[in-house]
Amino acid sequence: MDTSITLTVDGRRHDVVVDTRTTLLDALRERLAVTSAKKGCDHGQCGSCTVLLEGRRHLTCLTLAVAHDGDEIVTAAGVSALEGGAGDDAPTSLHPLQEAFLAHDGLQCGYCTPGQVCSAIGMLDEAKQGHPSHVTDDLEESVDPADLDDDEVRERMSGNLCRCGAYGGIVDAIREVAGGAPREGQPDRPAQPEREAAR
Ligand code: FES
Ligand code: FES
DSSP states (O other): OEEEEEEEETTEEEEEEEETTOBHHHIIIIISOOOSSOOSSSSSSSOTTEEEETTEEEEGGGSBGGGGTTOEEEOGGGGGGSTTSOOTTSSSSSOHHHHHHHHTTOOSSOSSHHHHHHHHHHHHHHHHTTOOOTTOSOTTSOOOGGGOOHHHHHHHTTTSOOTTOOHHHHHHHHHHHHTOOOOTTOOOOOOHHHHHHHO
Protein backbone atom coordinates (compact mmCIF):
# COMPACT_ATOMS: atom_id res chain seq x y z
CA MET A 1 0.00 0.00 0.00
CA ASP A 2 1.30 3.45 -0.90
CA THR A 3 1.03 6.50 1.30
CA SER A 4 2.11 10.11 1.04
CA ILE A 5 4.54 11.49 3.62
CA THR A 6 6.58 14.64 4.16
CA LEU A 7 10.22 14.55 5.20
CA THR A 8 12.50 17.52 5.77
CA VAL A 9 16.03 16.49 4.87
CA ASP A 10 18.98 18.83 5.39
CA GLY A 11 16.59 21.77 5.49
CA ARG A 12 14.68 20.83 2.35
CA ARG A 13 11.09 19.68 2.48
CA HIS A 14 10.09 16.68 0.38
CA ASP A 15 6.60 15.32 -0.26
CA VAL A 16 6.94 11.73 -1.36
CA VAL A 17 4.74 8.70 -1.92
CA VAL A 18 6.21 5.52 -0.44
CA ASP A 19 5.15 1.94 -0.03
CA THR A 20 4.38 1.48 3.67
CA ARG A 21 7.09 -1.22 3.81
CA THR A 22 9.83 1.17 2.64
CA THR A 23 12.61 1.79 5.13
CA LEU A 24 13.64 5.34 5.83
CA LEU A 25 17.04 4.54 4.32
CA ASP A 26 15.48 3.39 1.05
CA ALA A 27 13.15 6.39 1.00
CA LEU A 28 16.15 8.70 1.36
CA ARG A 29 18.38 6.98 -1.15
CA GLU A 30 15.97 5.55 -3.71
CA ARG A 31 13.10 8.03 -3.64
CA LEU A 32 14.77 11.32 -2.69
CA ALA A 33 18.26 10.71 -4.12
CA VAL A 34 19.77 11.63 -0.76
CA THR A 35 22.81 9.36 -0.78
CA SER A 36 24.77 10.67 2.19
CA ALA A 37 23.31 7.95 4.42
CA LYS A 38 25.01 4.74 3.25
CA LYS A 39 23.62 1.23 3.04
CA GLY A 40 26.06 -1.21 4.58
CA CYS A 41 24.46 -4.20 6.27
CA ASP A 42 20.82 -3.05 5.94
CA HIS A 43 19.95 -4.69 9.26
CA GLY A 44 21.22 -2.52 12.07
CA GLN A 45 24.71 -3.90 12.47
CA CYS A 46 27.12 -1.39 10.95
CA GLY A 47 25.91 2.18 11.56
CA SER A 48 26.68 3.45 8.07
CA CYS A 49 23.06 4.58 7.61
CA THR A 50 23.07 6.80 10.73
CA VAL A 51 21.43 10.23 10.49
CA LEU A 52 20.20 12.74 13.04
CA LEU A 53 16.45 12.28 13.30
CA GLU A 54 14.70 15.00 15.28
CA GLY A 55 18.13 15.72 16.76
CA ARG A 56 18.95 12.17 17.88
CA ARG A 57 21.19 9.67 16.09
CA HIS A 58 19.18 6.99 14.41
CA LEU A 59 19.67 3.98 12.12
CA THR A 60 17.60 4.57 9.01
CA CYS A 61 17.69 0.95 7.86
CA LEU A 62 15.76 -0.21 10.92
CA THR A 63 12.80 2.11 10.70
CA LEU A 64 9.97 2.60 8.25
CA ALA A 65 9.65 5.89 6.39
CA VAL A 66 5.94 6.14 7.21
CA ALA A 67 6.78 6.26 10.91
CA HIS A 68 8.57 9.56 10.31
CA ASP A 69 6.00 11.58 8.43
CA GLY A 70 6.73 15.24 9.24
CA ASP A 71 10.09 14.55 10.84
CA GLU A 72 13.29 16.52 10.37
CA ILE A 73 16.37 14.61 9.25
CA VAL A 74 19.93 15.86 9.08
CA THR A 75 22.48 13.79 7.17
CA ALA A 76 26.24 14.28 7.13
CA ALA A 77 25.71 16.48 4.06
CA GLY A 78 23.74 18.92 6.19
CA VAL A 79 25.55 18.93 9.53
CA SER A 80 27.52 22.11 8.85
CA ALA A 81 24.25 24.04 9.16
CA LEU A 82 23.66 22.73 12.68
CA GLU A 83 24.33 24.81 15.77
CA GLY A 84 28.09 24.50 16.33
CA GLY A 85 28.58 23.70 12.63
CA ALA A 86 30.59 25.73 10.15
CA GLY A 87 28.16 28.65 10.02
CA ASP A 88 28.14 31.36 7.38
CA ASP A 89 31.45 32.98 8.34
CA ALA A 90 33.53 29.84 8.47
CA PRO A 91 36.25 29.35 5.84
CA THR A 92 34.90 25.95 4.85
CA SER A 93 31.45 24.44 4.75
CA LEU A 94 32.51 21.52 6.91
CA HIS A 95 31.31 20.87 10.44
CA PRO A 96 34.18 20.91 12.98
CA LEU A 97 33.84 17.13 13.35
CA GLN A 98 34.28 16.67 9.61
CA GLU A 99 37.34 18.93 9.73
CA ALA A 100 38.71 16.87 12.60
CA PHE A 101 38.11 13.58 10.76
CA LEU A 102 40.19 14.94 7.88
CA ALA A 103 42.92 16.31 10.13
CA HIS A 104 43.26 13.06 12.07
CA ASP A 105 42.92 10.67 9.11
CA GLY A 106 39.72 9.33 10.61
CA LEU A 107 38.78 7.75 7.29
CA GLN A 108 40.17 5.75 4.41
CA CYS A 109 37.55 4.70 1.85
CA GLY A 110 35.03 7.03 3.50
CA TYR A 111 32.02 4.71 3.21
CA CYS A 112 31.34 4.65 6.94
CA THR A 113 32.22 8.31 7.47
CA PRO A 114 28.83 10.01 7.01
CA GLY A 115 27.36 7.65 9.59
CA GLN A 116 30.34 8.09 11.90
CA VAL A 117 30.01 11.89 11.76
CA CYS A 118 26.27 11.90 12.46
CA SER A 119 26.70 9.35 15.22
CA ALA A 120 29.54 11.34 16.82
CA ILE A 121 27.47 14.54 16.83
CA GLY A 122 24.56 12.69 18.41
CA MET A 123 26.86 10.95 20.88
CA LEU A 124 28.47 14.19 22.07
CA ASP A 125 25.02 15.66 22.56
CA GLU A 126 23.98 12.62 24.61
CA ALA A 127 27.09 13.06 26.75
CA LYS A 128 26.28 16.75 27.25
CA GLN A 129 22.86 15.69 28.47
CA GLY A 130 24.60 13.43 30.99
CA HIS A 131 23.75 10.05 29.47
CA PRO A 132 26.10 7.40 30.88
CA SER A 133 27.48 4.49 28.85
CA HIS A 134 28.33 0.92 29.79
CA VAL A 135 31.86 2.01 30.74
CA THR A 136 30.98 5.14 32.73
CA ASP A 137 32.57 4.73 36.16
CA ASP A 138 30.27 6.79 38.30
CA LEU A 139 26.69 6.64 37.09
CA GLU A 140 25.69 9.25 39.66
CA GLU A 141 27.89 11.92 38.07
CA SER A 142 26.88 13.74 34.90
CA VAL A 143 29.26 13.25 31.97
CA ASP A 144 31.23 16.12 30.48
CA PRO A 145 32.13 15.46 26.81
CA ALA A 146 35.62 16.87 27.47
CA ASP A 147 36.15 14.07 30.01
CA LEU A 148 35.29 11.27 27.62
CA ASP A 149 38.33 9.02 27.49
CA ASP A 150 39.15 6.50 24.78
CA ASP A 151 37.05 3.77 26.39
CA GLU A 152 34.03 6.06 26.61
CA VAL A 153 34.34 7.23 23.01
CA ARG A 154 34.89 3.71 21.71
CA GLU A 155 31.95 2.30 23.67
CA ARG A 156 29.61 5.13 22.71
CA MET A 157 30.62 4.79 19.05
CA SER A 158 30.57 0.99 19.05
CA GLY A 159 27.49 0.89 16.82
CA ASN A 160 29.49 2.38 13.96
CA LEU A 161 31.88 -0.03 12.30
CA CYS A 162 34.75 0.96 10.04
CA ARG A 163 35.90 -1.79 7.74
CA CYS A 164 39.08 0.19 6.95
CA GLY A 165 39.98 0.24 10.64
CA ALA A 166 40.38 4.01 10.95
CA TYR A 167 39.33 3.82 14.58
CA GLY A 168 42.40 5.56 16.05
CA GLY A 169 41.83 8.67 13.94
CA ILE A 170 38.10 8.59 14.60
CA VAL A 171 38.67 8.59 18.37
CA ASP A 172 41.25 11.38 18.05
CA ALA A 173 38.86 13.50 15.99
CA ILE A 174 35.97 13.05 18.38
CA ARG A 175 38.08 13.72 21.46
CA GLU A 176 39.43 16.91 19.93
CA VAL A 177 35.98 18.26 19.13
CA ALA A 178 34.74 17.23 22.56
CA GLY A 179 37.44 19.46 24.01
CA GLY A 180 39.36 16.66 25.68
CA ALA A 181 43.06 15.85 25.79
CA PRO A 182 44.58 13.96 22.84
CA ARG A 183 45.05 10.22 23.16
CA GLU A 184 48.17 9.23 25.02
CA GLY A 185 51.14 9.49 22.66
CA GLN A 186 49.25 11.66 20.16
CA PRO A 187 50.53 15.19 19.44
CA ASP A 188 48.31 18.23 19.79
CA ARG A 189 46.87 19.22 16.45
CA PRO A 190 47.49 22.78 15.14
CA ALA A 191 44.63 25.17 15.76
CA GLN A 192 42.25 25.87 12.86
CA PRO A 193 43.81 29.21 11.72
CA GLU A 194 47.27 27.59 11.59
CA ARG A 195 45.92 24.74 9.51
CA GLU A 196 44.22 27.14 7.13
CA ALA A 197 47.48 29.10 6.74
CA ALA A 198 49.36 25.89 5.97
CA ARG A 199 47.05 25.03 3.05
S1 FES B 1 22.97 -0.12 6.96
FE1 FES B 1 21.92 0.46 8.75
S2 FES B 1 23.11 -0.32 10.37
FE2 FES B 1 24.10 -1.07 8.57
S1 FES C 1 36.77 4.55 6.14
FE1 FES C 1 36.36 2.74 4.97
S2 FES C 1 34.82 1.73 6.12
FE2 FES C 1 35.45 3.37 7.41
